[in-house]
Amino acid sequence: MRNLLLFSVLISFSSAIGQTTIPSAESQIKTALYACPEMYQEGAKVLGYNQKEELVTLREGNNGIICIANSPKRNGVSVSCYSDKLEAFMARGRELAASGKNEVEKRDLRKEEIDAGTLVMPKEPAVAYIVTATKEDHDIESGELKHSKMRYVLYKPYMSGAETGLPTKPGAPGMPWLMDADTHRSHIMITPASEN
Secondary structure, eight states, rough: EEEEEEEHHHHHHHHHHHOOOOOOOOHHHHHHHGSOOHHHHTEEEEEEOOOOOEEEEOOOOOEEEEOOOEEEOOOOOEEEEEEEGGGHHHHHHHHHTTTTTOOHHHHHHHHHHHHHTOOOSSSEEEEEEEEEEEEGGBBBOOOOOOEEEEEEEOTTTOOHHHOOOOSOOOOOOTTTTEEEEEEETTTTOOOOOOOO
């Protein structure tokens, strides 16, 4: 009987360790909207996670901005909002990751699809806003972030340094630069300088 009781306690303990806390929909929405410009927050669509850790729509939107809440599997916080013109690209990446593809496989498959015209990308640069923070700076109950860092990314395939006039390597803090130039993944990175 004593062994059975000990075994039950161990099973309960190991189950509790394996569980992930999923914040409420309200908390997830609040955290996700840190990445959204204020003028778009009210009408932004927000995707987040249910108690089974499935990505679901937490709030419908009407202004062409989509925000994604923090993944419960992430150690720390990373939320993003982006133009709905990027949704096909973003959704395909999530779909490939869910099927077990690694980063290289995802990159190669999306390149093939973009080049074939089956994965449609915007003709003009489309923006994504990304906010990151440490786990300690995130209040999981309220969704508030104490401190965070912002990054802006403008996506358009096959942009070149010559076309944009941007450097293809990071320069001075806060200076825009073109990452993955001349590829299907080309994007302009703008990371505001951290406060000293």
